[in-house]
Amino acid sequence: MTREKKLKVTIDSRELEVRPNTTILQAARESDVYIPSLCTLEHLPSYGACRLCIVEVDGLRGYPTSCTTPIEEGMVIRTDTTELRSLRQEILKLLLSEHPASCLFCEEHDECKEFQGTIRKVGVTTGCRYCPNDARCELQEITEKVGLTETSYPVYYRGFSVEKYDPFYDRDYNLCILCGRCVRVCNSVRLNGTLSFKQRGKLTTIGPAFDRTHLEAGCEFCGACVSVCPTGALSAKVSKWYGKPDTQVTTTCVYCPVGCRLELQVKNNEVIDVLPNYDSPIDRGLICVKGRFAIPEYVLSPERLGTPSRLTPVGYEVISWDQAIDEAAKRLRGTKPEDKLVMVSPQLSNEDLFVAQQFTREVLGSDAVISSMMIDLGDDLVPFLELVTSSSTFDTIEDARGVLAVGFDSTYGYSPVGIRIKKAGREGALLVTLGACDSNLDMLSETAFQMEPPQWAEFLGSLVDYLARGGKGKVKIRKEWTSDIERISRIFSDSSTNILVIGQEAIFSSGRREIFEKARTLRDKLGWKIIVAHPYTNLLGMLAMGAFPGAKPGEFLKNGDAVTVDLPVIDLAKRKKVVYLIGEGRFDTIPDCDYLIYQNGLPPVASRQPDLILPASLFTESSGTTTNGEGRVLKIEKATEPFMDAKPDWWIFNRIAEKLNKGKLKYKDVAAVQAAIKKQVKGFYGGRKPVEFARINAERATKWLRGAPKQEGQSSGAGNNPSYRGIPLARVVAGMKAIDEWVNTSLLSDKEAQ
Amino acid sequence: MPEPIRTILAKHSREPDELIPVLQDVQKEYGYISAESVRGISKYLRISENTIYGVSSFYAQFRFTEPGRHSVKVCLGTACHVRGGATLLEMLERGLGIHCGETTEDKRFGLDRVACLGCCALSPVVQIDKEIYSRVTVNKLTEQLKEYE
Ligand code: SF4
Ligand code: SF4
Ligand code: FES
Numbered sequence: 001m002t003r004e005k006k007l008k009v010t011i012d013s014r015e016l017e018v019r020p021n022t023t024i025l026q027a028a029r030e031s032d033v034y035i036p037s038l039c040t041l042e043h044l045p046s047y048g049a050c051r052l053c054i055v056e057v058d059g060l061r062g063y064p065t066s067c068t069t070p071i072e073e074g075m076v077i078r079t080d081t082t083e084l085r086s087l088r089q090e091i092l093k094l095l096l097s098e099h100p101a102s103c104l105f106c107e108e109h110d111e112c113k114e115f116q117g118t119i120r121k122v123g124v125t126t127g128c129r130y131c132p133n134d135a136r137c138e139l140q141e142i143t144e145k146v147g148l149t150e151t152s153y154p155v156y157y158r159g160f161s162v163e164k165y166d167p168f169y170d171r172d173y174n175l176c177i178l179c180g181r182c183v184r185v186c187n188s189v190r191l192n193g194t195l196s197f198k199q200r201g202k203l204t205t206i207g208p209a210f211d212r213t214h215l216e217a218g219c220e221f222c223g224a225c226v227s228v229c230p231t232g233a234l235s236a237k238v239s240k241w242y243g244k245p246d247t248q249v250t251t252t253c254v255y256c257p258v259g260c261r262l263e264l265q266v267k268n269n270e271v272i273d274v275l276p277n278y279d280s281p282i283d284r285g286l287i288c289v290k291g292r293f294a295i296p297e298y299v300l301s302p303e304r305l306g307t308p309s310r311l312t313p314v315g316y317e318v319i320s321w322d323q324a325i326d327e328a329a330k331r332l333r334g335t336k337p338e339d340k341l342v343m344v345s346p347q348l349s350n351e352d353l354f355v356a357q358q359f360t361r362e363v364l365g366s367d368a369v370i371s372s373m374m375i376d377l378g379d380d381l382v383p384f385l386e387l388v389t390s391s392s393t394f395d396t397i398e399d400a401r402g403v404l405a406v407g408f409d410s411t412y413g414y415s416p417v418g419i420r421i422k423k424a425g426r427e428g429a430l431l432v433t434l435g436a437c438d439s440n441l442d443m444l445s446e447t448a449f450q451m452e453p454p455q456w457a458e459f460l461g462s463l464v465d466y467l468a469r470g471g472k473g474k475v476k477i478r479k480e481w482t483s484d485i486e487r488i489s490r491i492f493s494d495s496s497t498n499i500l501v502i503g504q505e506a507i508f509s510s511g512r513r514e515i516f517e518k519a520r521t522l523r524d525k526l527g528w529k530i531i532v533a534h535p536y537t538n539l540l541g542m543l544a545m546g547a548f549p550g551a552k553p554g555e556f557l558k559n560g561d562a563v564t565v566d567l568p569v570i571d572l573a574k575r576k577k578v579v580y581l582i583g584e585g586r587f588d589t590i591p592d593c594d595y596l597i598y599q600n601g602l603p604p605v606a607s608r609q610p611d612l613i614l615p616a617s618l619f620t621e622s623s624g625t626t627t628n629g630e631g632r633v634l635k636i637e638k639a640t641e642p643f644m645d646a647k648p649d650w651w652i653f654n655r656i657a658e659k660l661n662k663g664k665l666k667y668k669d670v671a672a673v674q675a676a677i678k679k680q681v682k683g684f685y686g687g688r689k690p691v692e693f694a695r696i697n698a699e700r701a702t703k704w705l706r707g708a709p710k711q712e713g714q715s716s717g718a719g720n721n722p723s724y725r726g727i728p729l730a731r732v733v734a735g736m737k738a739i740d741e742w743v744n745t746s747l748l749s750d751k752e753a754q
Numbered sequence: 755m756p757e758p759i760r761t762i763l764a765k766h767s768r769e770p771d772e773l774i775p776v777l778q779d780v781q782k783e784y785g786y787i788s789a790e791s792v793r794g795i796s797k798y799l800r801i802s803e804n805t806i807y808g809v810s811s812f813y814a815q816f817r818f819t820e821p822g823r824h825s826v827k828v829c830l831g832t833a834c835h836v837r838g839g840a841t842l843l844e845m846l847e848r849g850l851g852i853h854c855g856e857t858t859e860d861k862r863f864g865l866d867r868v869a870c871l872g873c874c875a876l877s878p879v880v881q882i883d884k885e886i887y888s889r890v891t892v893n894k895l896t897e898q899l900k901e902y903e
Contacts, residue, residue, distance in 0.1 A: 193802025198811045209807030210789055210818065217804055443800055 009075045024066035024077055025053050035079050036088060036145050038095075038138060038230055039179035040067040043278060043285075045188055047180050051091050052142065055079050063087065088146050095177055096139075097153040099231065103133070104143045105150050130162050130172040131232035132240035138230035139177070160205070166214040167735030168237055168293045169226050173205055175233040182206065182225035182234060190286065190415075191422040191444070194219040215742050218440065220411050221289040221735065227275060237735070238296050239265070239273035249639035250277065252626055253291040254347050254537050254619045255724055258394070258416050259628025260287040264295070264620060264639045271296050271620050271639055282394065282628065283416035289739070290413060290722055290729060295620065297733040298724060299643070303602050305615035306644030316613070321645065321655070327612055328580075329659035331595050335577045337366035343590065344547055345583030345725050346373050346536040349624030349636055350684075351673040352649040353538065353547040355665065356582055359653040362664050367549050367568060372589040372726070373536045375572070376508075379703050382565050382696065383516040384507070384532075388539060389556065389693035392499065392529035393630045397421055400529070401495030402430040404463075406456055406515065408503025409439040412739060413722060414533050421501065430491045434459060436505065437750050447484065456506060457514035459485075464518050467493055467526055498522075499529045507534055520698065532629070535722065541627035544681055544691060554681040555694075562695035566702075573707025582649055583616065585726025588709055599652060601643070602727045616649050617642035618725070623670050631690030758783050759794045770801055777810050785821045814869075822857040822864035824902045826882050831870030833877040842878055843867060845892045862902070 006017040011033050018027040023046060028035050038050035046067045054063035058076040063084065066077075078084070096104070131137070163171040178197075183206060186195040194217050198205050208217030226234040245265035253260045261280035265273040274295050278285035308324030309316040319327070332340065342360045344353060360369040377384050397403065397420040410418020418441065425431035425444035433441050433448045434456055442448040451459065462477040466489045469475060477485055492498050500522055506515050522528035536542075546553035550566050572591045579593040587606035590596075598610030601618045619626075621642040625633050642648070650673055657665035667673050677684055684691060721728050722736070730740040762779045766772040776799070780791050787810060796803045810816040828834075828843040843854060846865055850858050857864040871879050876888030880895060887898060 187802075187805065193805050196802075196805045196808025198808050200812045208804040209792060212804075218802070443796070443802060 007071060007073045007075075009071060009073070009077065011077045012079055018071060020071070022071055024055060024057070024064075024069050024071050024075070027071045028066065028077075028079060033079055034145070035066055036142055037067060038142055038177070039181060041181055041185075041228055043189060044181060044184045044228070047184060049178065049180050050095065052088055052146070054084060054087060054091075056081060056084065085147070089148050092143065092146050092148050093151045093153055096143075096148075096151055096155075098156050098158065099139065099175060099177055100131075100155060100157070101139075101151060103131070104140060104148075130170060130235070130240075131175060132235045133232065133243070134235075134240065135244040137232060163207075164237075166219070166221075167738040168221050168289070169223065170235055170237055170240070171207075172233055172235075173207075175231045176206060177231055177233075178204060178206070179230060180206075181228040181230065185224045185228050190220065190222055190224055191419055191426065192218065192220055192222075192440075193443070195225060215738070218411070220415060220440075221293060221739065222287065222415060223289070223292040224276070236273060236293065238293070242267055242272040245272060248275075249637050251620070251637040251639065252628075252634040253287065253295075254349075254626055254636065255290040255294070255722060255729075256288075256413055256535055257537050257539065257629035258283060258288075258414060259537075259626060259630075259632065259634050260291050260416060261634070262287065262291055262295075264637075266639050269640045271299055282630075282632065282634075286416045286419045288410070288413050288415040290736075294722075294729045294733045294736055297735075298727075298729065299601075299618050299620050299640075301602060301732045303732065304643045304646070305601060305603065305613055306646060307615060308645070309613045311609055311611045321647070324612065324614060325652075325655045325659050328597055328614070328656050331578050331597070331612075332364060332580070332656065333660060337364060337368070339577035340364055340366050340368065340580070341576050341578075341591065341593075342366070342369045342580045343582065343584045344369060344371050344542070346371055346539045346542050347725055348538060348542075348583050348649060349619070349622075349626055350538065350541040350545055350633070350677065351624040351670050352582075353542050353545040354553065354677050355650040355653045355667065355673055357545060357547040357553065358665060359657060363653075363657045363660055368570065369547050370549055370570060371542065371547075372584055372586055373539065375589040375705065375708055378705050378708055380513050380516065381567070381704070382702075383513065383520075383698045384534075385543070385565065386696040386698035387502070387516055387519055387523075387530055388532050388534065388629075389543065389696055390523070390530065391532050391629055391631075393690065394420060394531070396497065396529050397424055397499055397531070400424050400429050400497045400499045402432075402492045402498040403501065404432045404434065404492075404498070405439070405441055405501040406434045406460065406503060407436070407453065407505030407507070407509060408433070408441070408501050408533055409435070409505075411440045412743075413535075414503075417501070417531065417533060430488065430495065432488055435503075437747065447488065449484070453505065453509035454511050456509060457511035457518065460515060460518040463489060463492075464521050464526075468521070497529065498526075499531060501531045501533060503533050504535060507532070534629075538626045540629070540631055540691070540693070541625075541633075543693070544627060544684060545677070552680075553677070554684075556696075557681065557683070558692040558694045559682075562697050564697040567704035569704050569706060571706040572709070581610075581726075583725035585723070591707070599649065600725055600727075601646065602725070602732065605727065605731065614652055615644070615646040616652065616725075617646045621646065622648040625674075625685075627691065631692065632688075633685060633691060755794045756790070759791055763794065763798045766798075768799060770799055773799060773801060773806065773809060774813075777806075777816055781816055786817045786819055788818070788820075817855055817864075817866070819855065819857045819864070820861065822861050824862065824883050825864045825866065826880065826899075827866045827868045827871075828854075829869075829871045829877070829879040829881070830867045831874060831877075833874035834870075834879055837877045839878045842880065842890060842892065842895065846895070849896065863899070 004020055007020050016031045035053050037053040039047050048065045048068040053066045055066045056078040158174050160173045183195045186192050194208050245267045247266045249264045251262055253262050260283035261277040263275040263277050264271045276285035276287045307318045309318045344356045357369050360366055374381055394417055403421050422444045431445040433439050433445045436453055463485055465475045466485055519530050523530050543556040549568050576591050576593040578595045580597040582599045585604045587608050596610045597612045599614040599616050601616055619636050620639045623638045624636045627633050654665050654667055729736040766776050792803045792806050830839045854865055854867050878890050880887045880890045
């Protein structure tokens with residue numbers, strides 16, 4: 001890169017050198033000159049709506065807005081003259097004439113700010129009914145900076161009714177100043193397009209088409225608009241009355257394998273809100289509804305398990321940890337290895353998974369540490385893992401010239417991947433979608449193919465054959481597809497980088513085995529990149545840590561040879577003596593047993609009552625790491641103390657092992673676990689580069705699963721139902737339930753329409 | 755997608771710049787822009803339905819409800835405004851139970867506002883279909899409306 005030549009400019013009589021290709025506002029900021037501004041925001045295109053950022057520039061007529069005026073060599077700029085100051089005050093007054101403003105000019109203002117942390121500063125008659133007053137209001141800040149202490153205009157109340165019918169956030173457009181930040185973030189950053197300005201002049205409002213609700217209009221509930229709103233017009237339902245958070249803790253989301261970085265907002269030892277981190281190279285701050293809105297309600301759920309308890313003939317009895325550990329040890333002692341089964345969730349941390357496998361192997365003397373995820377995949381597990389471990393990084397999408405997405409929709413999940421795909425499409429890459437109904441990528445796709453999932457494999461097969469032969473020779477293709485396949489094949493074969501994205505619907509479709517095979521051909525024969533958008537958060541960590549039958553820690557990592565997965569045959573129809581579930585909440589996949597130990601944060605979704613309940617802490621309550629879908633090892637940071645008497649999973653294993661007098665597990669803390677991992681899994685905490693996995697021999701996929709419950713082809717398991725530690729988010733998070741119901745009804749009406 | 759929309763779209767390229775011309779054609783064909791049309795345009799031009807609605811609601815020339823059998827246009831030009839046009843409009847909205855830009859449920863009347871009908875001397879003016887009514891009062895107008903079926 002050639003070094004950009006700096007420009008010489010004068011700002012407020014100071015001679016400065018600034019970067020070229022920026023605006024006056026940006027240049028001023030970078031030189032520590034303050035210019036008031038409201039509508040502009042980093043990451044968003046400039047818009048010039050609020051006009052507070054006006055400046056004087058020699059040779060330019062009038063007062064240009066600095067956020068939209070490019071900086072030029074030799075410019076002489078004044079940012080703080082008497083005229084500018086009075087103009088700004090006037091502009092702000094006009095702006096405030098439509099915004100309830102009593103909190104801004106109140107005489108008690110200063111005292112109030114310091115001593116009176118009330119929710120509502122002023123009477124509801126002033127229109128301040130829904131302002132969250134959470135210290136994020138930029139109007140308050142600007143009014144002070146611009147030095148406005150009173151207003152001479154009467155306030156015009158627009159009298160809109162507050163929109164509270166959508167999940168997760170409320171909208172009080174009486175407080176809106178029409179800065180357009182939300183419209184811009186929704187359209188240019190999220191590439192979603194739910195929001196737009198409607199009407200004009202005095203009647204201007206913001207919202208979706210035809211008075212639709214946000215749910216109907218295709219909103220992702222990503223909350224980006226809420227985060228950028230400089231007023232109290234948009235506010236999160238759950239957190240709005242909490243006021244200002246005490247601290248912020250940076251951590252990683254464990255709801256899916258993207259591994260978005262999150263800023264947990266903590267107050268009084270509770271996670272009250274979650275904000276994105278725009279500096280995160282993984283997700284670029286483009287988090288989805290789950291990370292943004294579905295964490296506080298889950299971790300603070302009134303259903304949380306807080307004390308160990310055991311089932312007695314008259315119900316559950318609360319017991320101490322000592323009693324609980326005794327009880328667990330008593331049941332696990334003496335049973336033969338084949339009578340015991342340990343099941344772990346792929347949403348545990350690397351450290352917990354490592355200790356889980358060590359516990360199973362060294363303490364219980366068994367190799368049977370499995371996961372309901374393995375049962376979801378059944379005999380297609382090995383081909384699936386083969387693809388997952390060779391999945392490409394998300395950044396590859398940015399350079400892709402062709403993207404084919406099968407059964408993928410990123411409305412309510414995987415949005416950092418979905419938005420990258422949309423961006424590629426908008427910047428001219430060929431984007432083709434294959435799905436059963438409309439997907440949120442269709443808007444930017446060149447072609448959106450709609451057909452029933454059983455046909456996807458065939459379609460893909462035809463495309464692969466056609467591509468493999470370079471259009472020569474005879475390929476059997478259904479008549480109705482021929483011209484389309486020929487057309488897109490031509491573009492795909494001209495493109496330097498192509499990516500196949502396999503979405504959850506494809507992973508849970510009946511033809512998945514074939515889809516996986518075609519994907520392998522695309523990757524190995526035609527050099528395509530593959531991204532598998534599966535729901536199992538720390539699946540790669542599970543493999544790396546060896547929390548997997550027949551594979552010790554580190555065996556799956558790259559060190560030369562391909563690995564052959566030799567799965568022991570597991571018979572779910574055979575009754576077990578003890579089943580020990582860690583973070584597994586679905587019981588449709590577990591075998592019958594005499595004694596059931598349930599270690600989790602929330603009660604299970606099942607009729608079978610566990611015999612022993614061990615309350616576990618959640619990812620906001622204990623530290624560790626998780627491995628994302630690209631193989632990056634990311635930090636999970638403890639933000640609050642565990643709920644009541646809940647404990648981290650590794651701690652519980654430790655205690656039971658102690659009781660059983662099996663020496664090895666003597667971890668003092670997570671750091672000790674990590675030290676052990678470092679010894680056994682070389683290079684795991686290596687740094688910024690993703691962990692690399694060995695090639696898995698997919699040809700030798702054995703039939704390993706017996707007696708598995710019949711699955712309904714399609715929507716099995718975690719597929720369409722995001723969950724954390726086996727508990728569907730929709731069960732504990734009201735907004736997720738609303739989304740769930742909406743998705744189901746719209747799917748139904750789509751079907752009826754067809 | 756209904757046939758006429760398909761034909762209209764086929765006449766335009768898939769560039770976002772085509773939005774306004776497409777909207778104009780649709781409005782000409784149907785007299786209004788329906789939710790279904792917006793959906794069709796959205797898929798074709800790859801612009802979100804919400805953006806299309808936003809853009810088109812900016813222009814007074816587009817409407818989103820089926821026109822009524824009779825169109826009632828209240829002039830809100832300066833002269834008419836001063837002489838009570840706004841009150842007339844409000845009374846009409848209440849009387850017909852619809853907002854400006856909408857159509858009554860029985861499709862009898864569609865209500866709109868116009869900027870100036872060019873006969874300020876006769877203000878306030880209301881136009882019903884092709885007929886211009888001058889110096890209108892609420893009472894006079896209520897009587898007039900009865901004549902339209
Ligand atoms: S939540 Fe996200 S998708 Fe929905 S309106 Fe706001 S920015 Fe747009
Ligand atoms: S995309 Fe995945 S990792 Fe990111 S916020 Fe959503 S669930 Fe969490
Ligand atoms: S910040 Fe420049 S006009 Fe609003």
